[in-house]
Amino acid sequence: MATTEAAPMDEKAKRMRDLLSSFYTPDPSISTTTSSISTSFDNINGPSFDADQYMDLMIKKSNLDVLLQRHVQMAAEIKNLDTDLQMLVYENYNKFISATDTIKRMKSNIFGMEGNMDQLLHKIMSVQSRSDGVNTSLFEKREHIEKLHRTRNLLRKVQFIYDLPARLQKCIKSEAYGDAVRFYTGAMPILKVYGDSSFKDCRRASEEAIEIIIKNLQTKLFSDSESIQARAEAAVLLKQLDVPIDSLKDKLLEKLEQSLDGLQINPEEASKLAEHNDSSKDEESNNEGPAKIHEDAVRGFSEAMRAYREIFPDSEERLFKLARALTTTHFENMELYIRKRVSAADFLGIFRIIWEDVVLMDEVLPEAALSDLSAEAAQVTLKQFVARTFSHLQQDISDTILKFDINQKEVVDGEVLKVVLEASGKAVLQGTADIFQDFRQLLDENTGIFVKMNDLLIGWIQKGFQDFFRSLESHFLVLSGKTSSSNETEGVTEGKSSEKIHAGLILVLAQLSVVIEQKVIPRIAEEITASFSGGNSQAFIPGELCRVFHAASEKLLQHYIDTRTQKISNVLRKRFKTPNWVKHKEPREVHMYVDMLLQQLEEVGKEVKQILPQGTFRKHKRSDSNGSNTTTSSRSTTLHSDKMARSNSQRARSQLFETHLAKLFKQKVEIFTKVEFTQESVVTTTVKLCLKSLQEYVRLQTFNRSGFQQIQLDIQFLKAPLKETVEDEAAIDFLLDEVIVAASERCLDVTPLEPPILDKLIQAKLAKSKDHNNHNTASS
Amino acid sequence: MQGGSSGIGYGLKYQARCISDVKADTDHTSFLTGTLSLKEENEVHLLRLSSGGSELVCEGLFSHPDEIWDLASCPFDQRIFSTVFSTGESFGAAIWQIPEPYGQSNSSTLDCVASLDAHVGKINCVLWCPSGKSDKLISMDEQNLVLWSLDSSKKSVEVLSKESAGMRHSLSGGAWNPHDVNSVAATSESSIQFWDLRTMKNVNSIERAHVRNVDYNTKREHILVTADDESGIHIWDLRKAKAPVQELPGHTHWTWAVRCNPEYEELILSVGTDSAVNLWFTSASSEKQASERSTEASPQRVNPLLNSYTDYEDSVYGLAWSTREPWIFASLSYDGRVVIESVKPFLPRR
Incomplete structure (x- = not known):
């Protein structure tokens, strides 16, 4: 109440309100007075105000002036409060009086209402009774009208049924089967109930008509000439007819x-x-x-x-x-x-x-869910297509390689290997390029399903290339007979004729691997990164493939050398197994195995020349690769030639000593160096391996003087042609000497042939082979 | 690769081809080796590895009448060994006994226990029965296989049976199956033949030409290792002898000999005429063939070559594992240098 009163918030009113609210609220903590509880006893507005105490405090604290002043102030305040209170009491009293007046007025207004109400009720009652009267008087007439209406409906129906056959016929004529069926099904319930009695004829006639309709509809349904729509309608109608x-x-x-x-x-x-x-x-x-x-x-x-x-x-x-x-x-x-x-x-x-x-x-x-189904199927098909394309390519390549029917003579004389290499290299390069084109086409396709599968496709293609090269590599190895061991044994036991693949082809495969490693794979990698830069699948790893093919090329090259040396080894084995070296007869001529050896080496040379690049001419700059070897081995050759010159006059024992001494002076010549992809390197390696084999065979035998001399003669003859073909002369010299040394070690009586005899025999051989060659060229 | 600094060397006076582990000597790691010299007086050296393993000491030096082509120590008596020798024109084989207080005189003579003189042709090797206690021997020449019974106390040998392999197959060597004392593998020109000693019949063969050396895996039954001239080393499972279980590249030139480690089944040593000894690790047993295929397909193929010892001047022909200390092997190059190496750094972790 106090709050409503204080509209103008002046100082006085505020205080008033505070006071009043403190009066109405017993809890001092809620009161809006600013004083705290601790100072309440000297707060004149607080509930715990103690007048005596306040007085004491006042008196003690203040001087007379202040007290007087306070007194005046207080008296004024008290007077104010008094008037305020008076005002409040008066206002409240005013309100109370006006409320009593209002209640009095309400009371007087209610009188007389009840009588009006009773009147209203009475009037409503009379209205109701009158309406009931009207209703009953009209009831009979209405009933009659309704009856008449029903009869009329019935009559109309009967009429419809009687008309039905005719109507159906009409419909048949106009082919309005839909209407006919509608009519018939409408009449159906009546016909069902009364069909046996009153409407017999009618029913029969209409059923006949309907049968015609059914027949017509069926023919329509089965006739291919009708439109699907019409047929569908016919089917619907038939269904309605409960057929x-x-x-x-x-x-x-x-x-x-x-x-x-x-x-x-x-x-x-x-x-x-x-x-x-x-x-x-x-x-x-x-x-x-x-x-x-x-x-x-x-x-x-x-x-x-x-x-x-x-x-x-x-x-x-x-x-x-x-x-x-x-x-x-x-x-x-x-x-x-x-x-x-x-x-x-x-x-x-x-x-x-x-x-x-x-x-x-x-x-x-x-x-x-056809699209899902077909998407799945399409994925499978597409995957297969990719796989098949790659397998076709591999087949192509292998066909190109094997297409050429290679026999010994062609390889040596013609350029067949070169042709094969070029053809197969082209097959690989072109084939992969074509395949890539094809896949590009697939990727460019924007039929719905392809778009979805684009990522997958890219993955497959990359994986496809990866797998393709891997399988190509193993295919090469199988082709070369390196991995399938059954081939190999056959080849060894039955000689070169039964070998599945010509040695030259192994060389082709080796060089092809190099081509793939250096050209094809980088190109594919380039194209893949160019085309599928978006795809982040890493299925195609060119680095790894390069490694694989690098290893394969080395393996194949080694295999080529192996097969070649195997052949030569067979020649040598036969040579050393057959004679009894301890009872050897005096040498008359250079043994013919030397011819076979040289012929084999010549074949190697020709094959290599067709396939491999020529190496950088190393003879002049060998010093930078292994300088120490060059000097020492050259010294050894001079030592050795010295020895050979003097040896005929010396005792064997001192010669043996001298070879040991010579050995001391020269370092181990690197016989088994790494094979490189050059003509010279391959030929040299082959020759080295053969000479080493020769040495080992010699070491297993024991010779008499003539046996030793035979070996000496053969080796002396070999020296010139071998040096012609081989880049590392020093090593060859060394190995040839080693053979002689081995023979002398295994000889019971070392007496070398006199140089003039040696010379004569070699000249005779040379003349003979020249003769033979002339004869050959003349005949061919 | 690695230098031979770790190896312990010993020089023979002449060229030599064969070295053998003295299996019966359980107290020391010893090897026997014999020289191959056509014109000089040949020697047999008994070498012993000092207890520290740092030195190779010559325990005995015995003269031998002819050049030695093959030498094998008796598995049950450390003083007995067999040699195959040649005079240059003819071959012979004999069993020798080292005289009692050996190592005293500089060149004492050997006692000849018995001469295996049933051969005419070129004798290849003498094999001792690997069972250890048995006194049976086999000697092999190019055509014949002879089974002997030795009585070392009476100093006599007796031919138990002899069978010809036929003229066509010239035998070149062999190995006695340590898992079946009745079975011996012999290498011939075109195949590896397996002989049953009870019937002295060739019961089985693997078609493989020019096998130079053969050795059984003592730890794994049915596993056989062969070395070829050209095509390296092959590992066979005798139950599936159609194709090798595994192939190893072998040596740059011929692979002369292979030896399976007596203790660590995965280790194989080979020596070759490229003056190198190669140590191989073969993980594949026949059961794991499938898995081996898969590893073959994997990009990083494990290199089976563990190490190559190349500190040799000449072709290496002789090779022997020590039975007593199976991580030690002795190799012998043609120039008469014996090198003892330890493969301890390469032993498989177990």
């Missing part, structure tokens, strides 16, 4: 199934289809291509499905099945198709057709 349509449905669906065969894409015709598809795309006028026909057929099929679906809602499952079957057969046929060699364009053509079919069907039957 058992399940059998009809089965028949129809069977028909539909049969029509599937026509829709299949034959693997044989697929390519044709694809071609025409393309051409029809190019020129719109050419509408009658097989692709167009196919498209129409599929459209018809999907229309039919749509109709059937409407007609037979319960046949959905079966339609789904059909549509799926069509899709799967499509993809199955596709798989059959790509089993053969198919270009990406053709593949794409077929794929587009199938996808269009799927889209068409999917429109009709979205619930069949």
Whole structure:
């Protein structure tokens, strides 16, 4: 109440309100007075105010002036409070009086209301009784009218039934089967009830008419010439006539199934289809291509499905099945198709057709989840296509390599190996480029499904390349006979004739591996990064492949040398196994195995020349690679030639001593250096290995004087031609000497041939071989 | 690769081809080696590794009448060994006994226990029965296989049986199966033949030409290792002898000999005419063939070559693991240098 009063918030009013509120609220803590509890006893407004104490405090604290002043102030305040209180009391009293007045007025107004109410009730009652009177007086008439109306309806119905046959006939004539059926089904309940008695004739006539209608409808349903729409309507009508349509449905669906065969894409015709598809795309006028026909057929099929679906809602499952079957057969046929060699364009053509079919069907039957199904199938097919393309390429390459029927003579004389290398190198390079083009085409395709599979496809392609090169590498190794050990044994036991692959081809494979490592793989890597920069799959790892092929090329080169040295080794083995060296006869001529040896080396040289690049001429700069060797070995040669010059006059023992001494002076000549991809390196390695073998064979025998001399003669003869073919003369010298040394160590009586005799025999041999050569060239 | 600084060397006076572990000597790691010299007086050296393993001491030096082509120590008596020798024109084989207080005189003579004189042709090797206690021996020449029974106390040998392998197969060496004392593998020109000693019949063979050396894996039954001239080392499972279980590249030139470690089944040593000794690690047993294929496909193929010891001047022909300390092997190059090496750094962790 105090708050409502204090509208102008002046100082006085505020104080007033504070005081009043403190009066009404017993809790001092809520009071808005600023004084705290601790100072409450000297707060004149506080509830715990003690007047005596306040007085004491006042007196103690203040002087007289202040007290007087305080007194005046207080007296004024008290007076103020008094008037305020008086004001309040007066106001309240005023309000109370006005309230009493209002209540008095209300009381007087209510009088007289009850009487009016009673009057109203009475009047309403009389209105009701009168209306009841009217109602009863009119009731009979109304009833009569209703009866008349019912009879009229009945009569109209009877009339309709009597008219029904005629009406049906009319409908048949005008082919308005829909109306006829509607009429008939309308009359059906009556005919059912009264058909046996009063409407017999009528019923019969109308049933006959309906039978005609049913027949007509059925023929319409089965006639292919009718539009799907019409057929569907017929089916609906038949269904309304309660004709058992399940059998009809089965028949129809069977028909539909049969029509599937026509829709299949034959693997044989697929390519044709694809071609025409393309051409029809190019020129719109050419509408009658097989692709167009196919498209129409599929459209018809999907229309039919749509109709059937409407007609037979319960046949959905079966339609789904059909549509799926069509899709799967499509993809199955596709798989059959790509089993053969198919270009990406053709593949794409077929794929587009199938996808269009799927889209068409999917429109009709979205619930069949055809697009999912076909997406899955398409993934499989596409994956297969990628894999197949790669396997075809590998087949191509291996065919190119094996295509050339190589026999010994051609290889040596002609340039067959070179041709093979070039052809196969081109096959690899071109093949991979083509394949890449094809895949680019696939990637550029923007049919819905391809877009979705783009990432996958990129992954597959990368993986495809990776796998392709890996399998190519192992294929090379198998081709070379390196990994399949059964081949190898045959080759060794039965000699060169039964070897599956010519040694030269191993060399081709080795060089091809180098080409792949250095050219093909970097190019593919480049193209892949250029094309699929978006894809982050790392399936194609060029570094690893390069390593693989690098290793393969070295392996193959080694294998080539191995097979070559094996052949030579066989020659040498036979040479050393057969004679009894301890009872050897005096040497008459250079043994013919030397010819075979040289011939083999010559073959190696010719093969190598066709395939491998010429090495940088190393003879002059050998000093920088292993300088110490050069100097020491050259010293050893001079020492050795000295020795050879003097040896004929010396005792064998001192000669042996001298060779040991010579050995001390020269360092170990590096016989088994790493093979390089140069003509010289391969030839040198082969020769070195052969000479080493020769030395080992010699060490296993024991010779008499003549045996030793034979070896000496053979080696002396070999010296000149070998040095001609080989880059590392020092090593060859060393190895040839080693053979002589080995022979002398294993000889019971070391007496070398006199140089003139040696010379004479060698000259004789040279003359003979020249003769032989002349003879050969003359005859050929 | 690594230098031979870790190896302990010993020089023979002449060229030599063969070295053998003295298996019966359980107190010391010893090797026997014999020289191959056509014109000088040949010697047999008994070498012993000092207890610290830092020195190779010559315990005995015995003269031998002819150059030694093969030498094998008796598995049950450390003083007995066999040699195959040649005079240059003819071959012979004999069993020798080291005289009792050996190591005293500089060149004492050997006691000839018995001469295995049933051969005419070129004798290849003498094999002792690996069972340890048995006194049976086999000697092999190019055509024949002879099974002997030795009575060392009576100093006599007796031919138990003899069988010809036929003229066509010229035998070149062999190994006695440590898992089956009745089975011996012999290498011939075109195949590896397996002989059953009870019937003295060739019961099985692997078609493989020019196998130079063969050794059984003492730890794994059915596993055989062969060395070829050109195509390296092959590991065979005798139950599936059609194709090798594993191939190792071998040596740059011929692989002359292979030896399986007597204790660590995965380790194989080979020596070759490229003056190197190679230590191989073969993880594949026949059961793991499938897994081996998969590892082959994997990009990082494990290099089976653990180490190559190349500190040799000449072709290495002789090779022997020590039975007593299976991480030690002795190798012998043609120039008569014996090198003892330890493969301890390469032992597989178990």
